Amino acid sequence: MGRAFLILLIFSITSIHSQNIGVEKDAFAHTYSIVARDSVTGEMAVGVQSxxxxxxxxxxxxxxxxxxxxxxxxxxxxYGPEGLELMANGIPAEEALTRLIEKDEGRAFRQVAFLDAKGNVSGFTGKNCVEAAEDLQGKNFSVQANMMLNDKVVPAMAEAFVRFSEYPLAERVMEALKAAQEAGGDIRGKQSAALIVVGPDRTDNSWEEKKIDLRVDDHTEPIKELSRLLKVARAYEHMNRGDLAVEAGDMKKALAEYGAAEKMFPENLEMKFWKAVALANSGRIEEAKPIFTKVFKEDRNWKEMITRLPPSGILTISEEELRQIID
Incomplete structure (x- = not known):
């Protein structure tokens, strides 16, 4: 496969040079991807593997x-920043993509998909994209792939996205990526993957742009690793909400959020520790003690950590209760 791909690559570069369009300077990303929107929440996502x-x-x-x-x-x-700028100015996805394609001398080698906040989608696959290459649009999504093992990859992605309609958008996109791989995937194999999710409302705060931003840059099983990271991200969403509840003094909500995170990763010491803190702050010291004991046994740094919490107001128990926990 390596020699065949090298021959194919040399042929492609030679063809590009002969057309004098400068595409040989561009990065390769022969891949499969999906752009999608959740019609209920308005969230939008991109999932990709290559x-x-x-x-x-x-x-x-x-x-x-x-x-x-x-x-x-x-x-x-x-196409990324320029496409987003056009859509930000009210240009629908199809028109925005058409404008950029028309001015791109290397369009025959491009594969691109746009989706705007209203759910309009558009895809383009240049005539020189390596087969199997195709794009397919549906309601609130577009799936596209090039250099695939077979022509079943793109339809499999579309079918999976439609079938898992009850899933949250990020998990739904993951199912589409999994389906692509199961159908054959990239003819060369697997190496990296990524998932981003942005919200439905514009923001001036750059740190609020992406609700999910996960990347697996180099891995033997990038889709599986990306799926694992998504689960971790969901658990830490509970942890973050728990932290906010602690700040607000709502220990009942904090306990619920930390507990939900711990259920997802029962061996995670961080999650156990903060659940125990929420229990202690709720007056449930006896329930918290065995959890603290297990955490301290696994890593004694947490024992030092707990002594630093009362001055900050994060742990609101008496000195006597703190001594009971430490001892």
């Missing part, structure tokens, strides 16, 4: 309240 290093750094683009872009094959990264 046998190429760090695919998420060049393929996936998104802006809250505006839209998402996947740009692949011989990647022209300008």
């Amino acid at each position: 046998h190429w290093f760090s695919v998420g750094s060049i393929v996936s683009w998104g802006k809250a309240g505006v839209g998402v872009v996947a740009t692949q094959s011989f990647v022209n990264p300008a």
Whole structure:
């Protein structure tokens, strides 16, 4: 497969040079991807996998309240920021993509998908994209792939996205990526994957742009690793809500959130510790003690950590109760 791909690559570069369009300077991202929108929440997402290093750094683009872009094959990264700018100015996805394609001399080598905040989608697959290459649009989504093992990959992604309609958007996108791999995936194999999710409302705060931003840059099983990271991210969403509840003095909510996180990762010491803190702050010291004991046994640094919490107001128990926990 390696020699065949090298021959194919040399042929492609030679063809590009002969057309004098400068695409040989662009990064490769022969891959499969999906851009999608949740019609209920308004969230938008891009999911992607490739046998190429760090695919998420060049393929996936998104802006809250505006839209998402996947740009692949011989990647022209300008489609990301320029496409988002056009959609931010009210240009629908199809028109925005058409405008950029028309001015791109290397369009025959491009594969791109746009989705805007209203759910309009558009996809383009250049005539020189390596087969199996195809894009397919449905309600609130577009799936696209090039250099696939077979022509079943793109339909499999679309079918999975529709079938798992009850899932949250990020998990739904993951099912589409899994389906692509099960159908054959990239003819070269697997290496990297990425998932971003942006919200339905525009924001001026850059740190609020992405609700989920996960990348697996180099891994033997990137889809499985990305799925694991998504589960971790969901658990830490509970942890973050627990922290906010602690700040607000709502120990009942904090306990519920920390407990939900711990159920997802029962061996995670961080989650156990903060659940025990919430129990202690709720006056349930006896329930908290065995949890603290287990955590301290696994890592004594947590025992030092607990002594530093009362001055900050995060742990609101008496000195006597603190001594009982430590001893």
